[in-house]
Amino acid sequence: MKTTVKKEIRVRIAPSPTGSAHIGTARTALFNYLFAKKNKGKFVLRIEDTDKERSEQKWTDEILTELRWLGIKWDEGPDIGGKFSPYKQTQRMDIYKKYLEKLLSEKKSYYCFCSEEELESKRQDQLTRGVAPKYDGKCRNLSEKEIQKKISSKEKAVIRFKVADKKIRFLDLIRGMVEFNAGLLGDVVIAKDLGTPLYHFAVVVDDFEMQISHIIRGEEHLSNTPRQILLQEALGFYQPVYAHLPLMLNMDKSKMSKRQGDVAISDYHKNGYLPEALINFMALLGWNPGTEKEIFSLAKLVKEFSIEKVQKAGAIFNVQRLDFINGFYIREKPIEKLTELCIPYLKEAGLLIAGQISENKLEKIIEVSKTRMKKLFDIVELSGFFFVDKVAYDKNLLKWDDMKDGDIKDALLLCDKTLSELKDWEIKKIEWALMGVAGEFNRQKGYPEKNRGFLLWPMRVALSGKQFSPSPFEISDILGREKTLKRIRGAVEKL
């Protein structure tokens, strides 16, 4: 067995463009990227589009877009130097054909003429007998004559690989020694014909041709590994080093799926998760530096990463934790940057119309809202009331504690009066003025003196129309005198 490990570290991810780029692809990409950068190696992106029917260019484009968004850069692959080949399988068919012919001529694989129905009935039979279903090797030893005859009479055929009946052991960087009994597998179909290789065959060839040194991929591929190793041996290839990453799981511990939440990277992108937050979160799903540090930039991850510290067990993709990390990164963002990021969401919601609001004011809005944001999209709900002319709300919301209706009105009238008399419309002055009259208001009404809610809650609701919002001072400051007074008077009229 050749286990010549390549000196140069080269890793890859090999997504199929058959649907929206999956979050699992992002995680695998991240770990490959970290491993490559950590070891001064190369990270290769290969698009596996052997499945011609289901592969589409738009999905390839999406993979590229989302990986770029995440900041995971590949060193070789599509779009590097404007070239797409040699990393697109559909453009490499002659290579697969060459190896397929080699295997065939060396009798390491063979044409199989068994029909679907025949195989299916055998399978059922094996199942009912309680035996593991596997191909019985019927076409394994057909004579050259028989083969030629069947081919010339255009009988439908596939190409099978002779799977040796032996034990396959390999070292997995994460799991240690793993052992399989290949004999249980049965001869596997590696191509429909010379021009149509199947996944298991194409990966093996590509990984060799691209001189991949380490194959870091999801655990779902663990049981595919022995047959790939056998194929490598048959073709005289070296054996790359394997590392199988723990899976990302649904809440019920099954493999992450659409049914139970978002699985497309673009879903997270669109909802306003920050790439750095998603990266940080995903890295910590299955990896831990062994310290109590939890916030890592991509660059820091590269520094600290080591594949030995990767966990073996699958990890539940806990959105609550992602939200926390995302909120953390949002709060850390410089305000100009954060504003820039929020603008598309406000525009999309029809709240922000170009030129209608000054940049400075917009930044203030984002600033007072950001502690409540878990994701960028939240800004719409959080700050909508700043952008509209009239706020709609139930008048019962104006009531603080056990306030009487008349008192709510008086509170609002007092706010109106106090603010109307205010000379400079500045946040601190607004606050001082209102705080200055709050105590007296409570005394007159017989409310506990220090509970300013009796004055401020009705005002805050009048301004925001919301149960939760920034303080009335912050809102007044941003809204400006005219709008503030208008909203307060609007509330009075409701009562």
Place this chain on the structure above:
RNA sequence: GGCCCUAUCGUCUAGCCUGGUCCAGGACGCGUGCUUUUCAAGCAUAAAACCCGGGUUCAAAUCCCGGUAGGGCCA
């Protein structure tokens, strides 16, 4: 069904290799308190776990064996 992988608070995990410092540490979430007009943020604080059963040992989360459970792959 067969094969393989996995197993520490509800969740992500530290500790396990090199047994004692672990009546198990951190974080999210949840509870409480402080701050406070609200919510959020911030700060403080509580509750919360070694899958089970044997063994080895003076001593086991840590080593060994056997179960159990969950997951993946194959079809």
